[in-house]
Amino acid sequence: MSRVRRGPWAAGMAGTPAAAMSDPSKPRLTTSAMIASLVSEGQRSSTAPFGHALVEAARNRPDIVGMTADLGKYTDLHIFGAEYPDRYYQMGMAEQNMMLAAAGMAHEGFVPFVTTYAVFASRRTYDFISQGIVEEGLNVKICCALPGLTTGYGPSHQATEDIAIFRGMPDLTIVDPCDALDIGQATHAIAAHQGPVYMRLLRGKVPLVLDEYDYRFELGRASLLRDGADVLVISSGLMTMRALEAAKLLETDRVSVAVLHSPTIKPLDEATIVREAGRGGRAVVVAENHSVIGGLGEAVAGALLRNGVAPPLFRQVALPDVFLDAGALPTLHDRYGISAEAMARSIKGWL
Template sequence: MSRMAATRDGYGEALLELVANPKVVVLEADLGKSTKSLHFRNSHPERTVSCGIGEQNMLLIGAGLASSGFIPFASTFAIFTERAFEQMRNGIARPDLAVHLCGSHGGTHTGTDGSSAQSIEDLAIYRTLPNVVVIHPCDDISTKELTMQLPNLNKPSYMRTARNKTPVLYEDRLSEIKIGKGIELTSGDDVAIIACGVLVHESIRAAEILEENGINATVVDMHTIKPLDKALIDKLSTKCGAIVTAEDHSVIGGLGGAVSEYVVSSNPIPIEKIGVNDRFGESAEADEMLEIMGLKSNNIVDAVHRVLSRKS
């Protein structure tokens, strides 16, 4: 059994290392204990700005800091970032200010807090904004590494992290993790399963089940939803001829949307999307939520069979 960890912890560890960069500042909206920016606050309170419970104000304070040469990292729950969408759009994305927004507790996997807390649309809405990089890692190591790369990006970003623990995949594999580059976790010619976040782990399990039935899948951790790794998708489209996308997010507009939009205009092949089917969640344990929403490995296996039946 591999080590288990939460992606939010990777974010917190990265901020703590980024302390060494004097331009890095942290913005909080009363959820630093939850998003894990509190480690930075404890270490460098003079470079941490408490914004109270005021997300709209927080994002634009970030914009003002970025316009003055600082590198602000703002975090709150994914769902609460959405309250400040217009600030992100008009105050950050439009002037292309490198504010780094982290939404933790994203997806239905956030569990028992219920549907009000389960952001299932964050990746979609931020993906529509010009200039904004959208990232959703699957383990603490990649979260930390991708966060560490953000200061060099010089672009605004949105990163979704999660509260609940998931298996650690990238022990001793730091060199594979780069913003904008999907990671092939398995290699197979029959189908490509392109996933992000917690569903990367369900996809790996699905590939194991499929292999027992003679179907070989390439599982991709597409941690960067925007810019999409089009070269990798081109390669997999040619090699596999069929794609299943998997995300703890609405089937509308997220990773599945991004991949579909690209594939339909490049090398059209059958695609099946695993995600939240245009509905809200409810209170349940994280794993129960994945079952309720049809996001488990068996659902991915079923989707693979469907897409293979459509493959010419």
């Protein structure tokens, strides 16, 4: 049984009538809420970048193994499983057990890539990750789908506070890549990195945008994708894509927007952030697909405060500190202010 079906909300929220679920003679409808694509019409994309990158990374690395909690298909780890079936472990709906099994594998010299949904990793297995993996400094890579508001299934599956939960954990590297290029390169980088990593994933068809900006992922480094005189947007994850789109929208209003992509949340590239935020008297806006509490915005604010940098304006584009609604992603993104159009309206209103 797929994890999509677990819980009493499945029939109502997944768009699958209860009768179709219980009557095997009727076709089983697919749901758009769980696997909704972030690719807009006409946008370039790449399919399953994480799965394909992990296959490449594992080609000359027999120590790399894949482990999932009944979510191989929904985290693109099934691509790895098809290529290396003897190195693929289906652990069932038992995330806590899976994390400790990954710790055991790491103790034996393997490099487990563990996949589940971000809500399950952050809320359900925190103590097991902390004491079983990170405190021991084990080489486990925890790669999680459905970060922030990337599903319409409501609070049970929307990991709006995962970065806040994990940022306080010592010695855990946190990565929030933007697009297919970023995910592929980040997968190779964390495979080469020694130590525990938590990485957010976009799955399925993933937009491809950063190849237009001569971009290359570097663990622990932020990258200035475009410069601008009026506003500096510091962003991570899919919000970097939205920031680039909003910057183009704001050009028609003669607002010049710089975009600084920070795919590594921890350790944060404070040197680059402080330098760019202190240059030119620009407003600073932090954009993230995460709660306004405890994520990149507060990390950046703390870095600026510690380094004595006070921009003329500091604002956040982020999810509100509430349990979010269920529904269609485009509607929810506009409602909660993280669509490109909503972001452009906010920035224009703040200036």
